[in-house]
Amino acid sequence: MTTWHWLYAAAPPYRWRFVARVLFKTALLFVALNLLCVAVNPLPTLGRLSAYNRLFAGRPRLPYGENPAVAYNLSLFQLEAMFAAHEVARPPRGDEFRVVLIGDSSVWGILLRPEETLAGQLNAAGLRTADGRRVRIYNLGYPTMSLTKDLLLLDYARRYQPDLIVWLFTLESFDQRAQLDPALLQHNPEPVRRLIVRYGLAQRTDDPRFVSLSWRDKTLIGRRRALADLLRLQLYGVPWAVTGIDQEYRDDYTPRAVDLPADRTWHGLTEDLFTPADLVFDVLRAGVTLAGDTPILLVNEPMLISRGANSDIRYNSFYPRWAYDAYRQWLHQESERQGWALLDLWDALPDAACYTDSAVHLTPVCAGQLAASLGPEIVRLASSAAGEGERSHGRQ
């Protein structure tokens, strides 16, 4: 058979022996492909083959979406594909000073359009370094609260040569016990384990929450969902590029709570039992170490400071006052000890009107106010980093 003619044209009568041969070869090919898939995981390589930044623009934030048909976006666990779909994967322009924002859903921008997010509004401000380079901000936030998740994304982000890292967080991301809760971490056990070992983090490498794949899960059949997700990510790029929509914008969301329960605990912890060991400052230290020569700005992000019922006990639905106050105290102590650049904006936007469906999700206006607070600090650090770069370049 040298042509495909037999597929559609009338052919001389086939014999059952021919059918048996075709079926046998098909089965053999199928088994071979499955075994090959077990031996060599094709997902990272396939993930890098992206239509984004080629056929259509890269996404301004990492893929995430629970309702793909409406959001033109979906959650998947392929880090290679996630980054390849992001505009950060585009080669930097000549005069570009690359700043990456790492953080949770407030950075990613739940209920905000791409241009309304912190990154979007910082870009709209047209910041420039002292030597005239254009500051370009990339939103690498991801909607789950875990510093270990941030560390993983930071590890990947370094491939895209950032000139400055801005890491926004809140106490919720420090919870020791919840670090490995995000599905993104559980489905990427190897890179997370490498980070745990490399930086001696307090997490266990054999944590049962890590998803371990059986050999059957590693076959082509076992990986069909992951493969379909890769394809869907590319396909949703078209409606995303056509509409600019990358999440479900609901008007009927439940607003952040202002009247709070009289609950004095934080994740079951009481004031007398709460110690710095409950918080993952080791992950923060690892992140700064991982950044290496790239300057890093740590930002304690703004949150709602409620004035409703039981606001004498709690700041908001996330935190009792005692827990958050202790966290801030320890954060400042650690920051001073390590010589970190820390910007504590926790009470910069206290009004309930600034928040949408959560005590940390900002409205477009308040995201703009945060951008206005953060912009000068970014320019200052960027200018100093650019100067350092030039000096070190001059020394060479």
Add this chain to the structure above:
Amino acid sequence: MSLTHILVFAVLILLTTITLPVRWRQWALFVGSVLAIYWLQPALTIRRLDFLFPTATLALVVAGWLATRAPGQAVTRADRLAALLIAALVLVLSFGRYLVPAYRLTPSAPPPVLPVALGLAGAGVVLLALSRVRDNWLRLALTVGVLALFAVLKTEALGTAASRLLRSWQGQTTQLARADELSWLGFSYVVFRLLHTLRDRQTGQLPALTLREYITYAIFFPAFTAGPIDRAERFLNDLRALPPLDATRFVHGGMRLAVGIGKKFVIADSLALLALNVTNAQQAQSAAGLWVLLYAYAFQLYFDFSGYTDIAIGLGQWCGIRLPENFSQPYLKRNITVFWQSWHITLSQWVRSYVFLPLSRTLLTRPRKPSPTVLALIGQLATMLAIGLWHGVTWGFVVWGLWHGVGLFVHKVYSDRTRPYYLRLRQHPRLGRAVEVAGIALTFHFVVLGWVWFALPDLAISWDVFVRLWRW
């Protein structure tokens, strides 16, 4: 039809084709088709309706058989056996209410057995009474009844009213009544087959069919949901001489099945993620973007529909039935007339036989004959309007039908006047090829623009999209 349905059908067809003698295979196709229409029917929000709709399909088809019996055709023992078998199958299916959902063939719990038995007895009495009505009256009543039912199902206002009625009958809130709750699977295609046989009996063209043959033809499970619309006499020839499954037929059927599955479940379902719909049509920010969505819709529709046709033809080949082709590279045709000879071919042929030709004949027999141009205009508009309304009684489908009717008419006038030029073009192959390519591009875009009226449920949105497509 889901992948599970297709896989189960394929396995059962192969098993029965390999193991049963021809006579038994005919009965197997009959029983399989009866059971399949219950299995394929999706769950509906109105209680019992997903059991009642397939049952009503069977009742309609039996009535159709009664009305289309050949003159002097008596009810034979085999016909009685087929009728009893249908009743027995429906009764057995109703016992599914005592099974856990996983073992049920129906999408939800069927009605209790006693009302089903009484209903079957009642239907039997009615059908017996109908068999004594004069054939002409019965055919007329059935034609009117089927068309009325069709109008109810395809018209939003009537559908909502019917839904309200059914909901109140079932003791459900009427506040939630919607026309799209009446999703009667396969009804549109069954209507075509019924009308074809009713009309052909009237003109004496229909051969005599047994009840088993008629039912197998009308609800043949591979073609039940999405066609093609076969002709009874052609189907009958195959059914009466089911060949054994040889390797060639196995290969050809298998290839059509594989290609169909690829078209439908890989290409069409992928394109569905980006195809034009009422939401993204309003969200699109540019004309270029709208064109991309529209192209995606055009190809999604083609691959979806032609994929289902391939699946039906492949399964049919394994059964021993050669279903007719429905598509022949329609987007590569050089004019709109040829497009309609290659898109949903069996529907076009049906409408040509039962709308266009009778209408033209009627107009030509009038004392004041219309001019050929007027005749063509009326014929094309009526034909395409009928095809549009078959999809649903909405202004969007009316405009879509008129769009194509006008297109066909304009092409006819144009081709009549330019025929000498095209004949001369044969002497210039390169120019001829260029004109052909331009014709393909023009026809494709004419069809694609027509989909704007077809795809969107609201005429105002369609118009808005149509205007925005040109706003660069």
